[in-house]
Amino acid sequence: MQKDPTRLSALNWDDLKFFLEVARTRKASSAAKRLGVDYTTVSRRVSALEHALGTLLFEKSRTSGFVLTLEGQRLLGYAESIESTLHMACEQVSGSGMALSGHVRIGCTEGFGTFFITPQLSHFVDTYPAISIDILPLPHFISLSKREADIVIALERPEHGAYVCCKLCNYRLRLYATPAYLERHPPLQQVGDLSQHRFISYVEDLAFSPELLYLNNLIPNAHAPLRSTSVIAQYTAAVQGHGLAILPCFLAGQDARLVEVLPEEVEVTREFWMYCREDLRKLRRIVLVWDYIREATERNQAFLLGDTGRMTFLD
Structure with missing residues (x-):
């Protein structure tokens, strides 16, 4: 597109709102849903902004969706500043x-x-x-x-x-189990006894943070036949009484169906x-x-x- 500064007089500032949503979601359909309009409206408003600025703001890709061009990346920072300024202005002038x-x-x-x-x-x-x-x-x-x-x-x-x-x-995490599980399995008197038990834990290669991989640090080579990316799923499995789980105290500590196991020896602070x-x-x-x-x-x-x-x- 050939740039023409005179086109700025025809720029509709409301089009920046559509630009921002497409830049954040990378999909016109997702942007349309968040803005409460249809797909064609989003596409039309972005095209109008590109025409007013005389430049291409997005490259369209089947796999990546709407990808910002270099000019689009430059505009993004300015558009977000305008958005924030408008939020602040509304608060300053409102009752x-x-x-x-x-x-x-x-x-x-x-x-x-x-x-x-x-x-x-x-x-x-x-x-x-x-x-x-x-x-x-x-x-x-x-x-x-x-x-x-x-x-x-x-x-x-x-x-x-x-x-x-x-x-x-x-916050702290401790080791939890049901009383029924503890009754059916070898007694737990020290950390060394944990090798005889099975655990419920995270799927290591899918954990979104290394801060979640505390089981191997505490109990190397722990046997964990049931794993999940969800701590709530781990908690739910522990309540079923088929394994031990390291869980946040704010989650498991208020559930009477679970008891702490070796609380003085197995404790994690995050x-x-x-x-x-x-x-x-x-x-x-x-x-x-x-x-x-x-x-x-x-x-x-x-x-x-x-x-x-x-x-x-x-x-």
Whole structure:
């Protein structure tokens, strides 16, 4: 395409919204679903933006979808800055009621998201009904750069990126089994006895973080005939009474069907990190949710470390 600066006067700034969604999802159909329009509308608006700028923003590929060109990559940073500025502007000129409204999407690890974040934030939405929350408790990494979430809670601190990050909390994992399993199998009096038992664990080559591969460090060559990428699946299998599982205390510690095994000898401490994009951190709804999660985890340190089996909630 031949560039023509006079075309900028015909540029529709709303087309940037369509550009951003296609850049993040790489699919016009996915972008259309997120924007609540049809596929042809997305395609038409992106084409209009390319025409106004006089350049190609995407290469179309059958395998990779819509891939940003060099010009598209350059535009992406500017478009995201415009988007963030608009969010901030809306909050600055809106009344206080509007400022404490909106939508927040939280990505987190599967177990923590399901068994801690979800119950905690169910109380949050009762207090702040004008703020809607999406919780994504998934057993894989969630991308902030693609705007898959506004806030992420992860096992590791991000190595790079324009993020605001804080250590959220420590949590512990211990070895659990059902009383029925322990009755049917050789007694467990010391770590050496574990070699006679079978375990439920992660699929090593599919674990999304090396922080999850604690079984081999604790019990080399452990026999694990049942494995899963999901900690909730491991927990469910352990409850069936057919193996031992290393599970987070915040998950298994509140289930009376499971008991701790060798708690003084088999214990793992890990940490959660919370982060979000710098350009979102000052949004009032993000600040409110961020601070609520931090206070909830601080109040529940004993629960997360396995010192109590009871979760508490903010007033």
